[in-house]
Amino acid sequence: MSDIRELDKKYIWHPFTQMKDWLSEEPLVIKEGRGSFLYDDRGNKYLDAVSSLWVNVHGHNNGRLNRAIKNQLSKIAHSTLLGLANEPSALLAERLVKILPAGLDKIFYSDNGSTSVEIALKMAFQYWQHKGNDKKTKFAYLKESYHGDTIGAVSVGGIDLFHSIFKPLLFQGFKLPTPYCYRCDFGREKDNCNKECLSKAKEILRTNKDYIAGLIMEPLVQGAAGMITHFDGFLKEIEETCKDLGILLILDEVATGFGRTGKYFACQWEEVTPDMICLAKGITGGYLPLAVTAVKEEIFNAYLGEFKDFKTFFHGHTYTGNPLACAVAIENLKLFEEKNLINRVQKNTRYLKKKLDMFNNHKNVGEIRQRGFMVGIEIVKDKESKEIFPAQDKVCYKISMNSRKYGVITRPLGNVLVMMPPLSIKRPEIDMMCEGIYKSLVDILGE
Numbered sequence: 001m002s003d004i005r006e007l008d009k010k011y012i013w014h015p016f017t018q019m020k021d022w023l024s025e026e027p028l029v030i031k032e033g034r035g036s037f038l039y040d041d042r043g044n045k046y047l048d049a050v051s052s053l054w055v056n057v058h059g060h061n062n063g064r065l066n067r068a069i070k071n072q073l074s075k076i077a078h079s080t081l082l083g084l085a086n087e088p089s090a091l092l093a094e095r096l097v098k099i100l101p102a103g104l105d106k107i108f109y110s111d112n113g114s115t116s117v118e119i120a121l122k123m124a125f126q127y128w129q130h131k132g133n134d135k136k137t138k139f140a141y142l143k144e145s146y147h148g149d150t151i152g153a154v155s156v157g158g159i160d161l162f163h164s165i166f167k168p169l170l171f172q173g174f175k176l177p178t179p180y181c182y183r184c185d186f187g188r189e190k191d192n193c194n195k196e197c198l199s200k201a202k203e204i205l206r207t208n209k210d211y212i213a214g215l216i217m218e219p220l221v222q223g224a225a226g227m228i229t230h231f232d233g234f235l236k237e238i239e240e241t242c243k244d245l246g247i248l249l250i251l252d253e254v255a256t257g258f259g260r261t262g263k264y265f266a267c268q269w270e271e272v273t274p275d276m277i278c279l280a281k282g283i284t285g286g287y288l289p290l291a292v293t294a295v296k297e298e299i300f301n302a303y304l305g306e307f308k309d310f311k312t313f314f315h316g317h318t319y320t321g322n323p324l325a326c327a328v329a330i331e332n333l334k335l336f337e338e339k340n341l342i343n344r345v346q347k348n349t350r351y352l353k354k355k356l357d358m359f360n361n362h363k364n365v366g367e368i369r370q371r372g373f374m375v376g377i378e379i380v381k382d383k384e385s386k387e388i389f390p391a392q393d394k395v396c397y398k399i400s401m402n403s404r405k406y407g408v409i410t411r412p413l414g415n416v417l418v419m420m421p422p423l424s425i426k427r428p429e430i431d432m433m434c435e436g437i438y439k440s441l442v443d444i445l446g447e
């Protein structure tokens with residue numbers, strides 16, 4: 001048999017990876033998964049503390065999800081939504097509309113988070129054109145935001161490390177301050193905060209409202225930025241401002257959706273209903289690529305017209321509404337209900353919070369941020385000054401790699417350690433995850 005490690009190194013270009021480092025290291029080859037665990041080809045077992053990049057919900061190799069795919073497979077694997085309908089995509093749409101905030105009634109399918117964002121941006125832009133407003137052509141977005149890696153999504157991205165090199169390719173928008181309270185742009189601490197980020201954001205929106213088609217943001221938690229958690233009420237105030245000013249609110253719930261924060265969708269914590277919502281990652285329980293852009297009827301209606309008016313939304317991907325992916329997504333949602341999973345996540349969120357206390361007094365832990373099953377632990381060189389370690393020291397990368405020794409797979413975001421386990425994780429596994437990462441932290445940085 002061929003050596004997988006050799007083949008990988010010979011042929012594969014890994015995403016978000018410095019390949020020079022990759023080629024000098026021995027890759028871990030995952031062969032199987034069961035529940036919260038991954039198994040490598042040498043028989044070692046690891047807790048999947050990042051849910052295979054934030055997607056897994058009910059654990060790996062779930063019998064029910066496996067069967068849903070097999071059942072659908074015995075009917076048809078794929079047929080197109082261009083000019084044809086299919087059973088799973090229609091049934092899934094009905095289920096999604098039931099759990100989404102009321103009013104998000106129209107479902108546009110695609111196959112990954114970035115495309116769900118591209119679709120929202122293009123739809124919002126064209127919506128205003130149909131309304132006879134050709135000045136609203138720009139988008140507002142938050143500092144440190146992440147909406148995917150395609151050009152449109154990068155244009156509304158705020159993470160300079162990923163995005164600045166592509167600047168000449170991007171369209172211009174309005175970057176708003178974000179409540180990253182640990183490192184406040186306005187020099188405040190939590191006890192003397194007067195929400196200047198919010199007032200500044202509102203001011204930018206008000207000044208430029210005539211040109212802004214929509215505002216896109218990740219509600220409650222900015223995941224890729226390092227699990228930046230917003231203060232309560234930020235989202236609600238943004239929603240109200242957008243309504244007042246005639247700006248479409250687009251929520252990117254690609255990461256926060258499907259129970260991650262302890263509600264089906266994060267916006268439900270503040271009873272916010274966006275004009276559009278972008279969904280992907282957890283939608284199939286982590287099984288197959290699928291994404292959704294759900295919009296209000298009002299947006300859909302603006303596209304209705306005579307054929308000759310060409311008000312059609314000219315956008316679609318080959319695998320749009322793929323029956324296999326939709327079938328497993330339906331089963332995923334059935335399991336949410338049957339297992340009362342949302343309730344269980346809320347309870348285990350409190351359990352996890354208590355466990356995270358073990359990190360509190362470590363000399364290099366600057367801040368612990370948690371919202372449901374999204375956790376970021378910001379590592380600093382010095383707690384007082386909040387100075388970070390130099391990037392080339394790769395401290396969080398080393399801690400994450402070393403945690404494999406304790407049977408935990410995780411992946412850092414810059415100087416932030418991450419925990420984003422499957423929603424079905426059991427309490428002893430939560431213990432193992434926290435203890436493994438903590439021991440690894442101590443190995444690398446001392447007590």
Ligand SMILES: *Cc1c(COP(=O)(O)O)cnc(C)c1O
Nearest residue numbers: 112113114146147148252254255
């Ligand atoms: C992961 C992510 C995306 C991009 O999704 P892909 O499926 O990787 O294209 C977009 N927005 C947010 C908030 C994400 O976390």
